[in-house]
Amino acid sequence: MFKRFKGFVNKEFYHIFRDKRSMIILFGMPIVQILLFGFAITNEINNVEVAILDKSADSETEVIINKINASPYFNIESEVQSEKEIGEVFRKGKVKAVLVFEKDFANNLQVLNQANVQVITDATDPNTANTISNYVQSILQHHSEEINLQNEVPYKVEVRSQMFYNPELKSVFNFVPGVMTVILMLVSAMMTSISITREKEQGTMEILLVSPLKPIQVVVGKVFPYIFLSVINAVIILLLGFVVFQVPVEGSLVLLALESVLFIITALSLGVLISTIAATQQAALMISLMGLMLPVILLSGFIFPISSMPVPLQVLSNIIPAKWFIIILKGIMLKGVGIAFLWKETLVLIAMALVFIGISVKKYKIRLE
Amino acid sequence: MSISIKNISKSYKKLKALDDVSLEIEQGELFGLIGPDGAGKTTLFRILTTLLFADEGTASVAGYDVVKEYKSIRRSVGYMPGKFSLYQDLSVEENLNFFATIFGTTIEENYDLIKDIYLQIEPFKDRRAGKLSGGMKQKLALSCALIHKPKVLFLDEPTTGVDPVSRKEFWEMLKRLREKGISILVSTPYMDEAALCDRIALIQGGKILRVDTPENIIEKHPKQIYNVRSRETYRLIQDLKDYPGSENVFAFGEFIHFTSSEETFEPQELQEYLLEKKHEELEIYPANASVEDVFMDLASSSET
Numbered sequence: 001m002f003k004r005f006k007g008f009v010n011k012e013f014y015h016i017f018r019d020k021r022s023m024i025i026l027f028g029m030p031i032v033q034i035l036l037f038g039f040a041i042t043n044e045i046n047n048v049e050v051a052i053l054d055k056s057a058d059s060e061t062e063v064i065i066n067k068i069n070a071s072p073y074f075n076i077e078s079e080v081q082s083e084k085e086i087g088e089v090f091r092k093g094k095v096k097a098v099l100v101f102e103k104d105f106a107n108n109l110q111v112l113n114q115a116n117v118q119v120i121t122d123a124t125d126p127n128t129a130n131t132i133s134n135y136v137q138s139i140l141q142h143h144s145e146e147i148n149l150q151n152e153v154p155y156k157v158e159v160r161s162q163m164f165y166n167p168e169l170k171s172v173f174n175f176v177p178g179v180m181t182v183i184l185m186l187v188s189a190m191m192t193s194i195s196i197t198r199e200k201e202q203g204t205m206e207i208l209l210v211s212p213l214k215p216i217q218v219v220v221g222k223v224f225p226y227i228f229l230s231v232i233n234a235v236i237i238l239l240l241g242f243v244v245f246q247v248p249v250e251g252s253l254v255l256l257a258l259e260s261v262l263f264i265i266t267a268l269s270l271g272v273l274i275s276t277i278a279a280t281q282q283a284a285l286m287i288s289l290m291g292l293m294l295p296v297i298l299l300s301g302f303i304f305p306i307s308s309m310p311v312p313l314q315v316l317s318n319i320i321p322a323k324w325f326i327i328i329l330k331g332i333m334l335k336g337v338g339i340a341f342l343w344k345e346t347l348v349l350i351a352m353a354l355v356f357i358g359i360s361v362k363k364y365k366i367r368l369e
Numbered sequence: 370m371s372i373s374i375k376n377i378s379k380s381y382k383k384l385k386a387l388d389d390v391s392l393e394i395e396q397g398e399l400f401g402l403i404g405p406d407g408a409g410k411t412t413l414f415r416i417l418t419t420l421l422f423a424d425e426g427t428a429s430v431a432g433y434d435v436v437k438e439y440k441s442i443r444r445s446v447g448y449m450p451g452k453f454s455l456y457q458d459l460s461v462e463e464n465l466n467f468f469a470t471i472f473g474t475t476i477e478e479n480y481d482l483i484k485d486i487y488l489q490i491e492p493f494k495d496r497r498a499g500k501l502s503g504g505m506k507q508k509l510a511l512s513c514a515l516i517h518k519p520k521v522l523f524l525d526e527p528t529t530g531v532d533p534v535s536r537k538e539f540w541e542m543l544k545r546l547r548e549k550g551i552s553i554l555v556s557t558p559y560m561d562e563a564a565l566c567d568r569i570a571l572i573q574g575g576k577i578l579r580v581d582t583p584e585n586i587i588e589k590h591p592k593q594i595y596n597v598r599s600r601e602t603y604r605l606i607q608d609l610k611d612y613p614g615s616e617n618v619f620a621f622g623e624f625i626h627f628t629s630s631e632e633t634f635e636p637q638e639l640q641e642y643l644l645e646k647k648h649e650e651l652e653i654y655p656a657n658a659s660v661e662d663v664f665m666d667l668a669s670s671s672e673t
Binding site: 019 | 415418419420421422439440443444446448450452453454455456457458459463466467468470471472473513
């Protein structure tokens with residue numbers, strides 16, 4: 001019994017290690033994705049080029065301009081002489097924002113207690129434009145608070161925001177759990193579904209069926225190597241996140257490991273399910289990509305927050321295993337919570353895994369048709 | 370009785386793949402299933418190896434019913450599908466080892482059985498199966514099908530796409546296996562291989578046309594065959610087909626085999642007719658029937 005199973009698993013490892021494409025998907029992709037998401041795809045802004053239209057050119061504007069230039073977010077590249085030129089610098093594409101100081105800025109500030117700055121942004125990329133505008137406002141806000149320190153203002157409401165769990169608002173804190181989810185889903189579901197359909201396509205399933213191997217031995221034998229490889233992947237991703245991006249694991253590592261294995265099993269059983277539907281590797285690949293990757297990326301809350309989706313999509317997101325796993329991951333890694341806060345999500349994943357396994361076993365064909 | 374097939378029928382949607390097929394194959398017999406592509410050979414193999422259900426009829430292999438006792442059959446038969454179905458990315462030895470393991474045995478345990486065959490591919494045992502030549506692939510596939518010492522061996526078109534030398538070797542191996550008491554059901558589209566079997570069944574369009582020893586099938590054939598040859602083979606076929614009473618005309622090696630449905634057929638008259646058509650270097654003489662002639666004759670009469 002055990003010898004047969006071991007023989008089967010050995011064979012699977014040969015398949016995986018001898019196929020360059022499998023190896024690239026298994027180990028190249030996680031590393032590339034983490035680095036890509038961590039470094040390139042980020043909502044933070046750094047060294048954005050800003051132009052100035054300073055109609056006043058007095059001591060006050062100079063202080064503000066220096067402050068903005070000194071921040072890591074902005075570089076003041078050029079001066080614009082008139083409103084007409086603003087459109088021109090935007091069209092050139094390098095400058096993303098223009099600050100316009102009104103005439104007699106310092107004077108207005110002292111006499112009228114108010115002076116105006118206009119922030120004009122290039123909103124071809126709305127997210128960046130928004131972020132730039134917010135950053136500029138917060139620098140100006142800071143500046144006006146400094147001025148106000150000297151002269152007492154009788155009443156004011158002051159907002160002091162504090163960011164829990166990710167005080168520096170690093171987007172990589174969000175991406176590491178997200179990418180880990182995507183990779184585990186991809187490796188587990190896609191690779192198993194392809195590897196089972198490959199047996200059908202090559203005709204080897206025919207010989208496996210005409211052998212004393214039980215269906216459950218074939219399925220578990222197929223799945224087993226990927227559990228192992230997925231766990232290695234999870235470790236690589238967490239290490240990369242920690243070493244390169246300082247993403248912490250606040251909570252229990254044991255719990256994290258157990259929950260990861262649970263998610264891997266859920267994804268694997270989904271992969272087995274796909275392979276019972278798909279007749280060819282091509283079909284399995286398409287179903288995995290369209291049916292798994294897109295929902296995992298779009299509907300899991302990885303990139304777009306679920307709470308701001310239309311209601312039907314919010315409902316739909318509940319059947320995406322990745323959604324629950326991302327909640328669990330963020331809970332353990334960033335908030336440091338334990339099972340007491342995550343038992344609901346854990347139960348959902350267990351239930352999903354059971355349903356997928358149940359359907360797969362029922363649909364697994366012991367004959368050809 | 371090693372394989373017993375009773376009134377098996379099977380349809381794929383509208384296509385009737387097997388039509389009321391019955392066969393009995395003895396213990397230790399080398400039995401050939403001879404017929405062209407699409408005759409239903411693979412379907413019959415799949416029903417016997419428990420991969421498909423028949424629509425009607427019953428069958429048993431090695432004493433086990435193909436539906437109820439499919440698990441016992443899967444343990445005790447060796448199956449070599451028509452398509453090369455080994456793992457191309459595993460080496461010769463790894464493939465053999467894998468199949469030995471899943472059948473709960475080892476290469477050493479049954480080495481005697483496969484020795485003759487395996488010795489020929491052993492020098493390449495570290496080569497990936499995908500990089501073997503056609504003949505070596507078949508030898509490896511046969512070794513894998515034999516490694517668990519099956520009672521019945523199913524070989525679906527084992528020699529298709531294999532060079533003539535390897536084909537000959539392959540059939541010699543089958544004869545040696547039969548001597549070890551293994552029943553073998555082998556299918557082939559090559560009529561010349563039919564003569565190498567103990568008994569054959571001619572199959573076409575899902576129907577069994579005849580079952581007998583190859584010798585009997587040829588001897589009992591009532592029609593006289595003529596070998597005809599001329600310089601222009603293609604025009605000769607056309608002209609023979611137009612000849613009154615022409616029944617079967619097909620190329621057989623360097624000759625055209627011709628039979629007439631007329632009882633009063635005279636080769637002399639045919640020669641005059643062909644000479645009139647300006648055929649040069651004409652030769653006509655009676656020939657011995659082959660399995661192919663019988664098959665063509667039976668197939669054409671079963672169609673009408």
